[in-house]
Structure formats: C-alpha cells, structure tokens
Amino acid sequence: MGNYVQGNSYYNEHTVLYLNGQVVRAADAKIDLYSQSLHYGYAAFEGIRSYRTASGETRIFKAVEHYDRLRRSAELLHMPYTFQTDELIEATYEVLKQNNLQDAYIRPLVFAPANMTFNPNSASNICIQAWEMQPFLGDKLLRVMSSSYQRPNPKGFHIEAKASGHYVNSLLASQEAKAKGFDEALLLDMNGFVAEGPGANIFYEKDGQLYTPAIGNILPGITRATVLEICAAEGIAVTEKRISTSELKQADAAFFCGTAAEVIGFKSLDETIFPLQWKESLSHRIQQTYKAWVTENIKEPIS
Numbered sequence: 001m002g003n004y005v006q007g008n009s010y011y012n013e014h015t016v017l018y019l020n021g022q023v024v025r026a027a028d029a030k031i032d033l034y035s036q037s038l039h040y041g042y043a044a045f046e047g048i049r050s051y052r053t054a055s056g057e058t059r060i061f062k063a064v065e066h067y068d069r070l071r072r073s074a075e076l077l078h079m080p081y082t083f084q085t086d087e088l089i090e091a092t093y094e095v096l097k098q099n100n101l102q103d104a105y106i107r108p109l110v111f112a113p114a115n116m117t118f119n120p121n122s123a124s125n126i127c128i129q130a131w132e133m134q135p136f137l138g139d140k141l142l143r144v145m146s147s148s149y150q151r152p153n154p155k156g157f158h159i160e161a162k163a164s165g166h167y168v169n170s171l172l173a174s175q176e177a178k179a180k181g182f183d184e185a186l187l188l189d190m191n192g193f194v195a196e197g198p199g200a201n202i203f204y205e206k207d208g209q210l211y212t213p214a215i216g217n218i219l220p221g222i223t224r225a226t227v228l229e230i231c232a233a234e235g236i237a238v239t240e241k242r243i244s245t246s247e248l249k250q251a252d253a254a255f256f257c258g259t260a261a262e263v264i265g266f267k268s269l270d271e272t273i274f275p276l277q278w279k280e281s282l283s284h285r286i287q288q289t290y291k292a293w294v295t296e297n298i299k300e301p302i303s
C-alpha cells in the first residue's frame with residue numbers, strides 16, 4: 001500500500017465497518033483509486049446518529065428515513081441501488097455493537113466502481129462507517145456569516161439528493177466563514193433568498209412563530225422534518241416560505257438544525273445580534289424537546 005497523507009483518526013486497528021454485505025476491519029477495507037466517485041464526487045451518502053437512550057439501549061434516530069433518503073439520493077444520481085433498508089439498519093446496529101459505540105455518528109456511502117467515463121454503472125458499492133460522536137458545532141450560540149457562496153442551482157443539481165459532489169460547496173462556504181473568524185456560514189439560493197447552512201437547515205423565530213425556507217432550493221433535512229413535528233406537537237405555528245437576509249436579521253432568534261448539529265442557536269448573523277435571550281426563546285424549547293426525542297426509548301420500527 002502507498003503512503004497516504006495522514007488525516008484525522010476515525011478508526012483504529014480494531015474498528016470494523018460494513019462493506020458490500022460483510023463486516024470487515026476498517027484498516028483492511030480499500031477504495032479503488034479509479035472509482036468514479038473519487039474523481040467526480042459521484043456518490044451518495046447519509047449522516048445518521050445513534051444515541052444511548054434513557055434505559056441504556058442504543059437507538060439509531062430515524063434510521064428508516066435516513067436509509068430511504070439514501071435510496072432516493074442514489075436513484076436521483078442514476079446509481080444502481082439494490083440494498084434493503086431493513087438489512088442496512090440491521091448491519092448498522094451490528095457495526096455499532098462490534099465497535100462498542102452508543103452515541104455515534106454513522107456514515108453510509110454508496111460509491112461507484114472503477115470507471116473514468118461519465119457512463120452509468122451496473123452496480124454500486126456500499127459501506128457503513130461509524131465513529132464516536134464529538135460535538136459538531138458545539139453548544140454555544142453561533143456567530144454566523146452570510147456566505148459569498150450560493151447553494152448549487154437546483155437546475156444544475158438534484159439539490160434534494162445528498163450527493164457527495166455537492167459538498168465541495170459546503171466546504172468552501174464553511175472554510176470561508178471560519179477563515180473570517182465566524183463559526184459557520186449561511187448560504188443563499190440562486191435567487192438570493194436564505195437557503196441553509198453548509199450542513200444544516202435554518203429556522204427563525206419572530207413574535208412567537210417560526211419561519212423556515214420552503215423546500216425546492218435546500219436539502220430537505222430529516223431534522224427539519226422533526227422540528228416541524230415538534231412544532232405540531234407543541235402547537236407552535238411554522239411558516240415555510242421565501243426568506244430574505246434583511247427579514248432574517250430582524251428575527252428574535254434563529255437556529256440551525258441537522259443530524260450532526262441537532263438544534264443550535266445563533267448569537268448573530270454578520271454581527272447583527274439576535275435580541276431574544278436564548279433560554280427564553282421557543283427555539284430553546286424546541287432544542288430541549290429535540291434532545292428528549294432522540295434519547296427516548298422508542299425502538300425504530302424495522303420496515
């Protein structure tokens with residue numbers, strides 16, 4: 001094997017992952033350097049979390065929804081997808097068990113075989129990796145910067161697919177924000193309306209109601225859907241609509257939500273501080289409810 005440049009350490013010599021039907025040692029698993037995925041970003045993935053529930057069990061939150069989205073993403077990219085959601089969920093629990101993980105981040109990836117052309121393939125590979133979850137954006141309120149990068153044009157990409165190549169856009173935006181001393185970026189869509197963060201959806205709160213960008217130019221997040229469920233359960237009004245930056249800057253509070261980020265409040269956007277005390281906001285109540293929901297003792301139905 002050649003000498004790879006060292007990256008962060010997500011695995012050690014004991015770690016296992018799932019690859020095409022088998023649980024194998026991470027250190028032994030290889031990717032073909034001629035893979036179409038590596039060269040063109042042509043792959044579909046998911047970001048899932050498991051939690052240690054109140055009774056001490058391990059539960060993958062919304063596993064069916066995530067694996068259903070993986071299937072949809074692969075299909076939108078014309079990648080063959082022959083995998084069964086129930087088998088993948090079972091395999092994921094096995095990977096967690098063998099790696100001794102409870103609070104974990106789970107990364108399924110559907111990737112292409114060796115192929116330097118632009119032609120479709122007759123089969124796809126799938127791997128499922130998991131590692132211990134570290135705080136993603138942290139727990140403090142975020143200083144957010146309006147990005148100079150827009151989200152990809154939905155006429156050029158299937159923006160609702162979680163496609164690897166789309167994430168170059170996310171990396172550019174996040175790196176720009178951090179280089180300028182902010183915690184995270186907020187990207188607009190091609191029409192100049194608020195879209196989402198590099199890896200999270202956005203909501204804002206104004207006069208006791210919530211607002212979020214309508215779907216169409218964003219990744220429709222599973223956490224976003226959960227926040228909508230929480231609002232329905234708690235009788236909080238939510239409007240999905242087009243949102244301008246100036247409107248957002250007049251909000252009482254705002255937050256990002258995503259599987260990794262969970263629900264995380266904004267301190268400011270471009271140095272405009274959101275006036276409502278976080279602990280007094282509805283957004284904070286939603287954050288607390290989300291934390292409770294993910295660690296409830298409900299076993300996900302395996303469909």
Ligand code: PMP
Pocket residue numbers: 047162170196197198199200201219220221222223224257258259260
């Ligand atoms: N938008 C983008 C661009 C993302 O990468 C993510 C993370 N998957 C989200 C939104 C939030 O999606 P989810 O709640 O399904 O994690």
